Amino acid sequence: MQPRPLLAGNWKMNGLAASAGELQKIIAGAPDLKADVLVCPPFTLIARFAEAARHSPVMIGGQDCHAEPFGAHTGDIAAEMLADAGAGAVILGHSERRVDHHETDAEVRAKTRAAWRAGLIAIVCVGESRKERDGGRTQEVVGRQLAGSLPERAEAGRLVIAYEPIWAIGTGLTPTPADIAEVHGFIRRWLATRFPGQGEAVRILYGGSVKPANAKELLTVPGVDGALVGGASLKAEDFLAIGAVYR
Numbered sequence: 626m627q628p629r630p631l632l633a634g635n636w637k638m639n640g641l642a643a644s645a646g647e648l649q650k651i652i653a654g655a656p657d658l659k660a661d662v663l664v665c666p667p668f669t670l671i672a673r674f675a676e677a678a679r680h681s682p683v684m685i686g687g688q689d690c691h692a693e694p695f696g697a698h699t700g701d702i703a704a705e706m707l708a709d710a711g712a713g714a715v716i717l718g719h720s721e722r723r724v725d726h727h728e729t730d731a732e733v734r735a736k737t738r739a740a741w742r743a744g745l746i747a748i749v750c751v752g753e754s755r756k757e758r759d760g761g762r763t764q765e766v767v768g769r770q771l772a773g774s775l776p777e778r779a780e781a782g783r784l785v786i787a788y789e790p791i792w793a794i795g796t797g798l799t800p801t802p803a804d805i806a807e808v809h810g811f812i813r814r815w816l817a818t819r820f821p822g823q824g825e826a827v828r829i830l831y832g833g834s835v836k837p838a839n840a841k842e843l844l845t846v847p848g849v850d851g852a853l854v855g856g857a858s859l860k861a862e863d864f865l866a867i868g869a870v871y872r
């Protein structure tokens with residue numbers, strides 16, 4: 626049985642108080658979709674957005690968290706703080722964090738544990754670079770990221786994997802449906818082997834240049850349980866047009 630799809634928006638470093646109108650439109654459109662809807666704004670908007678989405682089906686999430694629950698870590702945010710602000714999920718190990726902030730698999734694993742400690746759903750991102758794909762190393766790289774970034778045990782309801790080929794993020798380029806099916810199949814087999822009884826039901830999202838124009842082609846690929854959308858999630862109209870795949 627296919628799990629209920631997840632449509633997740635990653636706003637990255639975009640959004641001010643004035644963006645609340647976009648959230649309101651997403652809240653208004655979400656009940657029409659047969660999917661869970663998640664919006665991950667910057668930290669500064671989480672409490673405000675969580676309050677606005679309180680009696681709606683839209684969940685609010687963070688884009689990163691620190692592994693420790695509190696302490697002397699200037700500028701960092703604990704998973705407990707995200708939960709306290711009203712978040713229900715957090716994106717971890719996004720390639721922009723892995724590249725810009727040199728996050729390692731071990732750090733992503735510690736952050737995943739932190740997310741669960743705080744009661745959040747962890748959305749763990751994996752994906753290969755263009756060079757790795759061209760070298761035929763996609764599965765090796767994704768397998769290594771999964772092995773290094775996930776804790777020993779996992780509960781299906783608390784874990785989401787986002788497959789995001791780095792070369793597809795923000796570029797307008799996407800893998801073919803066949804390539805996506807192959808990697809999602811690989812991730813599914815890996816999860817089912819590693820977490821028997823749970824790995825079969827973990828949602829596996831595709832992310833990287835998902836737009837209204839290609840949503841149907843990409844999101845109906847067998848094994849794709851939803852999308853992690855960057856740029857196109859900033860406009861409610863585009864985000865909901867992508868979500869229309871799940872009407």
Ligand code: PGA
Nearest residue numbers: 794795833834854855856
């Ligand atoms: P994009 O970003 O949709 O703008 O390509 C996806 C992501 O980084 O999560």
